[in-house]
Amino acid sequence: MGKFVIGSSADGYRFLLESFKGEVLGISPFFHTEEEAMNSIKRMKTIIPDAKIYDETEGKVARTRIPRFVVYKDANDMFRFSLEEADGTICFSSPTYTSFRYCVEMVSTVKALIKGNY
Numbered sequence: 001m002g003k004f005v006i007g008s009s010a011d012g013y014r015f016l017l018e019s020f021k022g023e024v025l026g027i028s029p030f031f032h033t034e035e036e037a038m039n040s041i042k043r044m045k046t047i048i049p050d051a052k053i054y055d056e057t058e059g060k061v062a063r064t065r066i067p068r069f070v071v072y073k074d075a076n077d078m079f080r081f082s083l084e085e086a087d088g089t090i091c092f093s094s095p096t097y098t099s100f101r102y103c104v105e106m107v108s109t110v111k112a113l114i115k116g117n118y
Contacts, residue, residue, distance in 0.1 A: 015037050015056050024095055025095075027095075056070050080094050080098045
């Protein structure tokens with residue numbers, strides 16, 4: 001089972017989602033309060049199970065419904081994903097991966113962790 005870990009710094013509060021092995025699967029943006037971070041985790045738990053994967057690696061324009069996982073290439077030509085909420089806010093971003101396939105597998109891992117099936 002994975003776990004959410006909330007931390008704080010001078011920039012505010014943010015959380016990580018870690019796999020049962022301690023691997024970081026994603027990180028949130030900063031929040032002003034710990035309560036805002038906790039509320040974001042609660043929202044994620046409700047939207048992740050139904051979120052579809054959208055492949056933006058070929059430069060397509062997003063046309064899928066939100067919430068969604070967007071898989072894309074970053075400036076270093078590495079693969080990443082982010083979770084977008086209904087208002088378009090990015091609430092969670094992954095580390096980098098060397099392959100598209102592994103990046104998509106990590107989205108599936110996140111979904112399984114949230115559903116309690118991992």
